[in-house]
Amino acid sequence: MEKYRDYTAVDFLNDESFLRWLTNPTQTENDFWNGFLKAYPYKKAEIREATLVFNLFHSREEKLGLNETYEIWNRIQQEAKVSKRTLFLKFLKYAAIFLLVFLSGGISYYFIQQTEKPIHFELAETVQTGSSEARIVLADGSEVSLEKQISEISYSKNGRQLIVNNDTINQQAGNQKEQINKVIIPYGKKSMIILSDGTKVWLNAGSQLIYPSVFINKTRQVMLIGEAYFDVAKNPDKPFIVRASDIHVQVLGTRFDISAYPEDKMIQTVLEEGKVTLKYSGKGILNREYSVDMVPNQKIEFNKSTGESKSQMVDVSKYVSWKEGMLEFEKADLIRALKQVERYYDIKIRLADPMIGLYKLSGKLDLKDEPEEVLNVIRLTVPIDWQKKSNGDFVILSK
Numbered sequence: 001m002e003k004y005r006d007y008t009a010v011d012f013l014n015d016e017s018f019l020r021w022l023t024n025p026t027q028t029e030n031d032f033w034n035g036f037l038k039a040y041p042y043k044k045a046e047i048r049e050a051t052l053v054f055n056l057f058h059s060r061e062e063k064l065g066l067n068e069t070y071e072i073w074n075r076i077q078q079e080a081k082v083s084k085r086t087l088f089l090k091f092l093k094y095a096a097i098f099l100l101v102f103l104s105g106g107i108s109y110y111f112i113q114q115t116e117k118p119i120h121f122e123l124a125e126t127v128q129t130g131s132s133e134a135r136i137v138l139a140d141g142s143e144v145s146l147e148k149q150i151s152e153i154s155y156s157k158n159g160r161q162l163i164v165n166n167d168t169i170n171q172q173a174g175n176q177k178e179q180i181n182k183v184i185i186p187y188g189k190k191s192m193i194i195l196s197d198g199t200k201v202w203l204n205a206g207s208q209l210i211y212p213s214v215f216i217n218k219t220r221q222v223m224l225i226g227e228a229y230f231d232v233a234k235n236p237d238k239p240f241i242v243r244a245s246d247i248h249v250q251v252l253g254t255r256f257d258i259s260a261y262p263e264d265k266m267i268q269t270v271l272e273e274g275k276v277t278l279k280y281s282g283k284g285i286l287n288r289e290y291s292v293d294m295v296p297n298q299k300i301e302f303n304k305s306t307g308e309s310k311s312q313m314v315d316v317s318k319y320v321s322w323k324e325g326m327l328e329f330e331k332a333d334l335i336r337a338l339k340q341v342e343r344y345y346d347i348k349i350r351l352a353d354p355m356i357g358l359y360k361l362s363g364k365l366d367l368k369d370e371p372e373e374v375l376n377v378i379r380l381t382v383p384i385d386w387q388k389k390s391n392g393d394f395v396i397l398s399k
Helices: 002-006 009-013 016-023 027-039 041-058 066-082 086-102 109-114 119-125 317-324 334-345 354-358 371-381
Strands: 134-137 143-146 150-155 161-164 167-170 180-185 190-194 200-203 207-212 220-231 240-244 247-251 255-260 266-273 276-281 289-294 298-303 309-313 326-333 349-351 360-366 384-388 394-398
Touching: 009 016, 009 041, 016 027, 027 041, 180 190, 200 207, 220 317, 240 255, 247 255, 247 266, 266 276, 266 317, 289 298, 289 309, 317 326, 326 334, 334 349, 334 354, 334 360, 334 371, 349 354, 354 394, 360 371, 371 384, 371 394
Parallel strands: 150 190, 220 240, 349 394
Antiparallel strands: 134 143, 134 180, 150 161, 161 167, 180 207, 190 200, 200 220, 207 220, 220 255, 240 247, 247 276, 255 266, 266 298, 276 289, 298 309, 326 360, 384 394
16 A cells, blocks of 8 residues: 555556556455545545546547537646646646547547657647548548548538548448547648538648537537638527637637647637637636627637737738638748748748747748749748758758
């Protein structure tokens, strides 16, 4: 018993006796662990945290719906907010992202246990797919490759059929439960998806969309990692909700763009037409939730670190031109523009001097051109030069 007095939550999750107690406890094991908690009451927090994470990732054999997934994700986030243990807080953070990306359904605790370093979770957080292949993951776990540079996906109204680049695929109907699908688009590719309700979604490079094949609940909920443009089909009786990192957007029928890449400090929402309600939580002691009704041509940026938001009226076309293979900027920080170029072409761009990233860029970039030509256009606008390394990476130099 004494050996457990210095255990962390992660240590408990790696202990065979502790796991037996959680899964199939005997009277002897109940007596042991109850006695341990009486002898070392200060370990209750670690035991509670370990039990929570174990239950979230191991207790269900069937796949979770989106609502259940959101609830679990929020519970993990709340645990992380109140925890003062830095190491386990980091573990909870990555566990939450891991759940968010992979929907917890087919993920067992033992898979998580065998990952040796937090970097595995970081890869999930930054939406790296492990390959350059775009694909759909269906509710039964099977995958469909999206071979084209710009793929097109559409669903029938009942969600049982989907057409992928003119190929028809049949799905089994769910048993009164949403059948969750996921589209994964790596850097260098894009996709357009028509959901079963008629909503159109343009998914930008390096993004994922998680959604049911047919919406059977009172709301139409999807989860976004990365950037997407939504043209939402109108249905006054069934609001459409997009959850993206620290915010969620609720609409009835409208057109808007959300950029919420995990590695970006800012979440950006731009409304083109209609009305949306943007909700997000502030930071600090009160952790107050804010709600903003956006109007057309409004842009709201939310800082994930500080919880602060900034609103302004803009020319929306500059923020949604990526759908048409263009990038348009007006006094944008060069670093942010280069990040979009990186994602579109699936290349690496490094700044020789970080101060270069503060240059302001205005104008249009035609993404149908090769990346070298795009950098040449940028070079005409701001005082930079560039070099291409033997490994294919680009280095931006100051003139």
